Amino acid sequence: MSTKNLLGKSSLIISLAFAAVVGIIGFTSEAATTAYLYAMIELLVLAYSLNIFTGFSGYINFGHVIYYGLGAYVVAVLAFNLVATPLPTFIYVIAGGVFASLVAIAIGFPVLKLRGDYFAIATLGVNEAVKVIIINTKQLGESRGIAILGYIPTYDIRGLYAMVMVTLFAVILFTYFVYKSRLGYGLRAIKDDEDVAEAMGVDTRKYKIISYSLGAFFAGVCGGIITLLYAYAFPDYFVIGRTIDMLVALVLGGFGTILGPLIGSVLYYIVKDYLLIRFPFYHQIIFGVALIVLVIFLPSGIVGLINRLLMKKGKRFRLE
Amino acid sequence: MFLDLLAQTVVTGVLVGLILALASVGMTIIFGIMKIFNIASGDLVVLGCYVIFWLNAIFALDPIIGFPVAILIGVVLGAGLYYFLIRHIVRTVGLRSLMVLFGVSSILSNSMLVAWEPLTRTVPVFYPNLVFADVTIPGNKLLPAIVSVITTIVLLVVLNYTYFGRSIRATVSNWRAASLVGINVNKIYAAGFTIGIALTVFAGALISLVYPIEPYGGLPYSLYAFTIVILGTVGDPIGCLVAGLIIGLATSFTGSYWTQGMAPAVSYIILVLTFLIRPEGLFGKRR
Numbered sequence: 001m002s003t004k005n006l007l008g009k010s011s012l013i014i015s016l017a018f019a020a021v022v023g024i025i026g027f028t029s030e031a032a033t034t035a036y037l038y039a040m041i042e043l044l045v046l047a048y049s050l051n052i053f054t055g056f057s058g059y060i061n062f063g064h065v066i067y068y069g070l071g072a073y074v075v076a077v078l079a080f081n082l083v084a085t086p087l088p089t090f091i092y093v094i095a096g097g098v099f100a101s102l103v104a105i106a107i108g109f110p111v112l113k114l115r116g117d118y119f120a121i122a123t124l125g126v127n128e129a130v131k132v133i134i135i136n137t138k139q140l141g142e143s144r145g146i147a148i149l150g151y152i153p154t155y156d157i158r159g160l161y162a163m164v165m166v167t168l169f170a171v172i173l174f175t176y177f178v179y180k181s182r183l184g185y186g187l188r189a190i191k192d193d194e195d196v197a198e199a200m201g202v203d204t205r206k207y208k209i210i211s212y213s214l215g216a217f218f219a220g221v222c223g224g225i226i227t228l229l230y231a232y233a234f235p236d237y238f239v240i241g242r243t244i245d246m247l248v249a250l251v252l253g254g255f256g257t258i259l260g261p262l263i264g265s266v267l268y269y270i271v272k273d274y275l276l277i278r279f280p281f282y283h284q285i286i287f288g289v290a291l292i293v294l295v296i297f298l299p300s301g302i303v304g305l306i307n308r309l310l311m312k313k314g315k316r317f318r319l320e
Numbered sequence: 321m322f323l324d325l326l327a328q329t330v331v332t333g334v335l336v337g338l339i340l341a342l343a344s345v346g347m348t349i350i351f352g353i354m355k356i357f358n359i360a361s362g363d364l365v366v367l368g369c370y371v372i373f374w375l376n377a378i379f380a381l382d383p384i385i386g387f388p389v390a391i392l393i394g395v396v397l398g399a400g401l402y403y404f405l406i407r408h409i410v411r412t413v414g415l416r417s418l419m420v421l422f423g424v425s426s427i428l429s430n431s432m433l434v435a436w437e438p439l440t441r442t443v444p445v446f447y448p449n450l451v452f453a454d455v456t457i458p459g460n461k462l463l464p465a466i467v468s469v470i471t472t473i474v475l476l477v478v479l480n481y482t483y484f485g486r487s488i489r490a491t492v493s494n495w496r497a498a499s500l501v502g503i504n505v506n507k508i509y510a511a512g513f514t515i516g517i518a519l520t521v522f523a524g525a526l527i528s529l530v531y532p533i534e535p536y537g538g539l540p541y542s543l544y545a546f547t548i549v550i551l552g553t554v555g556d557p558i559g560c561l562v563a564g565l566i567i568g569l570a571t572s573f574t575g576s577y578w579t580q581g582m583a584p585a586v587s588y589i590i591l592v593l594t595f596l597i598r599p600e601g602l603f604g605k606r607r
Contacts, residue, residue: 110596125591132585284430291423
């Protein structure tokens with residue numbers, strides 16, 4: 001009588017169905033709603049991309065937004081330099097993702113030797129270092145950033161919305177495959193006990209670097225699309241608050257699950273937006289209190305809570 | 321000209337380093353005892369700055385008189401935080417304490433923003449400068465640096481020569497063994513956390529004489545403190561002083577001979593390099 005969870009297949013179907021519904025709403029409504037949903041989908045993609053490494057392996061990454069910012073800058077630089085022979089914009093975006101994942105390998109190679117809190121603090125340091133270096137690089141426009149208006153095809157929110165929707169589908173499917181694969185099992189073993197995992201023959205270092213750079217790829221793609229949307233790349237893309245947004249969404253939904261980032265991001269996005277509009281001056285206080293309450297009383301997130309309730313009722317069905 | 325600039329750079333680096341060291345002493349005690357990285361440290365520093373600023377602005381008090389007030393506020397805040405929050409999350413996985421303290425940081429910085437406007441302010445107090453030939457030792461940096469060193473020495477005496485201090489050190493090196501020999505570890509946690517927070521707020525009071533104050537200016541102080549704590553070996557106040565000097569000199573030399581903008585980046589790079597080359601810090605023993 002084993003627990004029935006179908007290896008997360010039902011969770012995958014729920015996630016994809018939700019994404020499809022949001023996608024249709026975004027396409028059929030007016031531009032303001034599309035823009036609102038765009039920001040939500042962006043948070044979703046980022047939360048999923050952080051989940052691939054941080055969620056499954058339990059390593060807290062405070063520097064995920066580096067890859068978002070790098071993707072943004074790559075697209076800006078490419079658009080700026082290839083103005084004579086412009087390519088389709090999605091190629092720029094993919095180049096941004098690839099560049100981000102290459103940088104992630106370079107950064108991850110040394111930094112992933114660290115564990116626990118040390119890793120978290122090191123990523124915080126790397127994040128600020130990258131930001132300060134970009135602010136002081138003349139070729140990247142210093143603190144003014146790079147404006148690419150006129151270097152890219154006409155502004156088209158529906159097209160960019162389609163692009164970010166495709167990314168969302170890709171990252172959800174990808175999360176599912178990682179979850180099911182040897183990589184996912186290895187990462188969860190690392191989360192439980194890294195020394196034991198290593199002793200059992202999990203190549204922890206390889207697994208960590210692979211998943212770290214895969215997460216960076218999707219963050220880079222996401223950053224590339226936002227550059228096209230704003231026609232602008234500037235150092236504020238490296239702001240640590242965005243990483244915190246993703247982490248909170250993950251904590252709220254449930255770390256290392258398929259459904260968690262979805263529930264967490266959507267709920268967090270709507271609540272945060274509401275608080276921002278309703279209490280423009282106090283929203284961070286409310287947010288801080290909510291974060292503390294959440295972490296102390298709901299450590300495994302909403303998915304964990306639902307699973308606990310299901311278990312209490314004697315159901316053998318689990319969300320993943 | 322060349323020598324003047326060099327001497328001035330060294331003087332500034334040493335003074336700033338000694339001041340930053342005190343902010344990290346608070347963090348190193350908390351991390352040493354409870355294995356919690358106090359990510360709200362920078363916002364507590366800013367709070368300390370505001371204490372001095374407002375005492376000066378409203379009552380025209382000299383910062384020196386404000387220092388005890390800052391310590392008092394730090395003690396109350398530290399004890400309150402411990403009782404209401406930290407008590408529940410000691411000895412849980414790293415993520416939870418980081419997230420809770422991040423929540424504290426968010427509440428603190430936003431409260432200060434709402435209460436005291438998003439302006440950049442400075443404490444308009446000037447202590448006389450000492451001038452040797454072409455090198456100036458600014459009084460506004462010298463006083464806090466001296467106070468910082470004295471505080472660290474007092475702390476060291478307490479840690480080394482009192483029963484209470486020794487039980488703190490025992491808890492730092494192994495809390496299980498400490499509780500086996502009859503030390504009330506929970507009391508040490510409470511006391512250590514309170515002292516750590518009080519020292520951080522106090523360091524903020526000192527920093528108010530050197531740097532301008534803004535409600536959201538906390539993160540760099542947190543990162544400087546992380547760097548100094550890691551470089552100077554976790555749980556070691558003397559290490560903090562030495563590492564503070566190194567970071568102070570590194571940033572001051574970057575500022576003088578390269579650009580001021582890159583100074584924080586140099587410190588963050590030192591942080592990452594320390595992690596990679598010598599994660600146990602300058603004075604740590606390899607396990």
